[in-house]
C-alpha cells in the first residue's frame with residue numbers, strides 16, 4: 001500500500017506556537033485555507049483510493065478540497081488525532097515544546113512506556129494510529145491519504161518506517177500540508193519514499209548518508 005501522510009494546514013494556534021491538541025481544536029488561517037486548496041494539484045498524480053482525517057476540525061478542513069477533487073468521502077478516525085499534550089496543553093514556551101516532542105520521539109526510539117505528563121503513553125498513541133493504518137490496509141485500497149498532525153506523523157513514521165529513525169524525525173520538521181509518502185504494509189513494514197518531497201532512496205540509502213550537502217546545517 002502507498003500511504004500518503006499529510007499534516008493539516010496552518011492554524012491560529014500554529015502561528016502562536018501553542019500546543020493545541022484538544023478536540024475539536026481550531027480551524028485554519030487564510031494561509032492554511034490556501035494550503036488546503038493547493039493539495040489536489042500537489043497530489044493530482046497519486047490516484048488516491050481512500051481518504052482519512054482525524055477528529056480535529058483542522059484536518060477535516062484541510063481534506064475538504066481533496067475530497068471534492070477526488071470524490072472521496074473522508075473517514076473520520078480518532079486514531080489519527082494529534083499526540084495528546086496533557087498537562088502541556090496550550091502552553092507556548094520552549095520548555096513545554098521540547099518536553100512534548102522529546103516524549104513523543106522517545107516512543108519512536110522504543111521507550112513506549114514513557115507517558116506525556118497527564119496524557120497518553122507511546123503504546124496508546126502508536127497503537128491508535130496503527131489501528132487506522134491496519135483498517136486502511138485491510139480495505140484493499142492501493143493508495144491511501146491520511147490528513148493528520150505534525151508530532152503524530154513524525155513519531156509514527158520514525159517508529160514504524162525502516163529507513164527513518166527518531167533522530168531523522170527530530171531533525172526534519174513537517175510544515176503545514178507537508179507530505180510523507182511511504183510504501184509497505186502492517187505485516188511487511190514500511191519504508192519512506194518521500195519526506196516533504198525529499199527522496200529517501202532504496203535500502204541502505206538513509207538520509208544520514210546523503211553527504212554534507214544533503215544534511216541540515218544547524219544554526220544557519
Ligand SMILES: O=C(O)[C@H](O)COP(=O)(O)O
Pocket residue numbers: 007008013014017018019020021082148149150151
Ligand atoms: O504542536 C503544534 O504545533 C500543535 O499544537 C499540534 O500539532 P499540529 O498543529 O500538527 O496539530
